[in-house]
Amino acid sequence: MTGRAPDPALVDEVIAWFDEVRRPFPWRDPDRTAWGVLVSEVMSQQTQMSRVEPKWREFVDRWPTPAAFAAASDAEAIRAWDRLGYPRRAVALRRCAEAIVAEHGGEVPADPEALLALPGIGPYTAAAVCSFAFGMPVPVVDTNVRRVLARAVHGEAIAWSPNPRRDAAEMAALLPADGERAAEWNAGAMELGALVCTARAPRCPECPIRGRCEWRGAGFPAAERTPRRQPRFEGSDRQRRGRVLAALRADPGGVELDRLAERLGLARLVPDELDAETARHRAAADSLVADGLAEREGGRIRLVGD
DNA sequence: GATACGTGGTG
DNA sequence: TCACCAAGTAT
Numbered sequence: 001m002t003g004r005a006p007d008p009a010l011v012d013e014v015i016a017w018f019d020e021v022r023r024p025f026p027w028r029d030p031d032r033t034a035w036g037v038l039v040s041e042v043m044s045q046q047t048q049m050s051r052v053e054p055k056w057r058e059f060v061d062r063w064p065t066p067a068a069f070a071a072a073s074d075a076e077a078i079r080a081w082d083r084l085g086y087p088r089r090a091v092a093l094r095r096c097a098e099a100i101v102a103e104h105g106g107e108v109p110a111d112p113e114a115l116l117a118l119p120g121i122g123p124y125t126a127a128a129v130c131s132f133a134f135g136m137p138v139p140v141v142d143t144n145v146r147r148v149l150a151r152a153v154h155g156e157a158i159a160w161s162p163n164p165r166r167d168a169a170e171m172a173a174l175l176p177a178d179g180e181r182a183a184e185w186n187a188g189a190m191e192l193g194a195l196v197c198t199a200r201a202p203r204c205p206e207c208p209i210r211g212r213c214e215w216r217g218a219g220f221p222a223a224e225r226t227p228r229r230q231p232r233f234e235g236s237d238r239q240r241r242g243r244v245l246a247a248l249r250a251d252p253g254g255v256e257l258d259r260l261a262e263r264l265g266l267a268r269l270v271p272d273e274l275d276a277e278t279a280r281h282r283a284a285a286d287s288l289v290a291d292g293l294a295e296r297e298g299g300r301i302r303l304v305g306d
Numbered sequence: 307g308a309t310a311c312g313t314g315g316t317g
Numbered sequence: 318t319c320a321c322c323a324a325g326t327a328t
Contacts, residue, residue: 048323123326231310
């Protein structure tokens, strides 16, 4: 964390902008619950808010408390998760609900360390729950915030790579002492990164802090390094896992491993490819079992708890 | 520190 | 079209 001290006026201007344009997500309602906030944050991990909103409504309508969700089955949780992605989050969230019931009397703990110890809760989510559900003055740093601070404060085109200690220190340097105001700054910085200071095509003319942006002031210098490329999804094991899990979601009874290829519509491949793909899909099925998303019984595989 | 982990929006 | 990117976490 080198370079100039951050400009505190940034904070006021981002908060003022956020108060005007904030998107009215239900987990921002005054009547929100800490559980609702926690669910929204887990659903939002690597997932755009626009995709989260409809699923979140269904989810918290069905399971309004940690105790309610703890009583569900993993299979129900995975089906409710639908196509949000990273379905392991659904299982982790259910384990999290169980731990909240067992260790915290059914109440989401207002404590960063306690939250961090829960399944599926990392540094970002723990901080987000403390700030947004409980109004604690803690820094919340996601990919948007890293990018906003990299540009506005450090004059760099792209964010530094995630680093919990550095992330917290960078944001703490700007954090208002008042918890409610800190939450506005945390959420405002994220919103700015999501709506204006975007990765690919930033809308600088609309930016509330364009006059204070070091990146703009320096003439928008290009990134000095290129981020790692995301692996191709098409043809990946990730894609195969997704297809196998989709079949299991559709079949409460599970599927015979011998029928997996047929069930997945692989039958029209030429024989060599069929064999290879069948083997890979079986491996994907095994990895789902290893990850606790599915279970095997003899020659059948099904969703956990189905 | 690097890698695996889903699915869909965006330019 | 297609590569990039997304309110990260666990190992």
